[in-house]
Amino acid sequence: MTHTIVFGNEKGGTGKSTLAMHVVVQLLRQGNSVGVIDLDSRQRSVTRFLENRQAYAEGHDIELPQPAWLAPLASKRRDAQADADAEEQANLQQALEQLKPVADFLVIDCPGGHTHYAQLAHALADTLVTPLNDSFVDLDLLGQVSADTFEVTRLSHYAEMVWQSRKFRSASELPPMDWIVTPNRVGQLNSRNNERVEGVLSALRKRLMFRFERGLSERVIYRELFVSGLTLMDLAEIPGEGLTRLSHLAAREEVRRLVDRLRLS
Numbered sequence: 411m412t413h414t415i416v417f418g419n420e421k422g423g424t425g426k427s428t429l430a431m432h433v434v435v436q437l438l439r440q441g442n443s444v445g446v447i448d449l450d451s452r453q454r455s456v457t458r459f460l461e462n463r464q465a466y467a468e469g470h471d472i473e474l475p476q477p478a479w480l481a482p483l484a485s486k487r488r489d490a491q492a493d494a495d496a497e498e499q500a501n502l503q504q505a506l507e508q509l510k511p512v513a514d515f516l517v518i519d520c521p522g523g524h525t526h527y528a529q530l531a532h533a534l535a536d537t538l539v540t541p542l543n544d545s546f547v548d549l550d551l552l553g554q555v556s557a558d559t560f561e562v563t564r565l566s567h568y569a570e571m572v573w574q575s576r577k578f579r580s581a582s583e584l585p586p587m588d589w590i591v592t593p594n595r596v597g598q599l600n601s602r603n604n605e606r607v608e609g610v611l612s613a614l615r616k617r618l619m620f621r622f623e624r625g626l627s628e629r630v631i632y633r634e635l636f637v638s639g640l641t642l643m644d645l646a647e648i649p650g651e652g653l654t655r656l657s658h659l660a661a662r663e664e665v666r667r668l669v670d671r672l673r674l675s
């Protein structure tokens with residue numbers, strides 16, 4: 411049985427692809443076989459990361475664990491929405507058929523926006539990971555909460571979509587989805603210390619049934635390694651590299667901790 415992990419939310423630039431890359435490499439380093447589907451056919455961040463990784467391994471004549479990956483194209487049909495949707499569904503189905511037999515874990519990276527691909531992927535999620543920027547504003551991405559009573563007054567389109575995905579899974583007798591919301595780029599002045607944020611989060615968590623896990627801090631190293639296709643989990647294994655700085659060790663630990671907290675096994 412392949413465990414499918416989907417990285418999604420409707421807002422762009424919150425860290426879906428960055429987190430996805432780190433989870434992929436951590437799972438590979440734990441000895442798992444991993445398949446990746448990059449559904450962001452415009453930016454192709456994960457694809458570019460994996461291409462950089464391959465080039466680094468070849469250029470330095472070293473072995474780096476790699477996933478099997480596919481990047482299905484978005485339909486170019488503009489004349490009939492139903493046909494475009496059917497084409498994308500077939501593309502995704504083909505990717506699943508190719509990767510599932512060879513993967514313990516399947517990681518799907520969604521584009522930041524409401525797309526048909528993203529909708530299909532959410533229904534496939536055994537685990538859904540939604541990174542948010544560590545700010546009060548981003549909580550609106552899930553729903554609105556009354557400032558006085560902390561009652562949830564309105565769910566976002568995205569939360570409704572996750573709800574529909576859960577209903578679909580239940581009707582199809584698939585295991586329930588485990589939804590993890592995680593703040594990314596957590597700074598020194600962590601806004602979670604704010605009591606109001608705690609109140610809002612707690613109301614949303616109860617209503618939407620997600621787990622809240624501390625995510626990655628704001629660190630330059632997460633951006634820097636992209637061009638070489640490496641992660642902190644690789645550095646210690648590469649001759650001449652290594653983890654020399656305390657901050658890098660701390661970063662590797664926070665990635666490992668988050669992957670543990672996803673409870674994927």
Ligand SMILES: Nc1ncnc2c1ncn2[C@@H]1O[C@H](COP(=O)(O)OP(=O)(O)OP(=O)(O)O)[C@@H](O)[C@H]1O
Binds near residue numbers: 453594596
């Ligand atoms: N923890 C972090 N620390 C520092 N920079 C980060 C961190 N997480 C992500 N970034 C940077 O933020 C930018 C957006 O991240 P990323 O591309 O992963 O987001 P995304 O949600 O996949 O975006 P999109 O919705 O456009 O696909 C990138 O430049 C990335 O390097």
Ligand SMILES: [Mg+2]
Binds near residue numbers: 427428519522
């Ligand atoms: Mg992305």
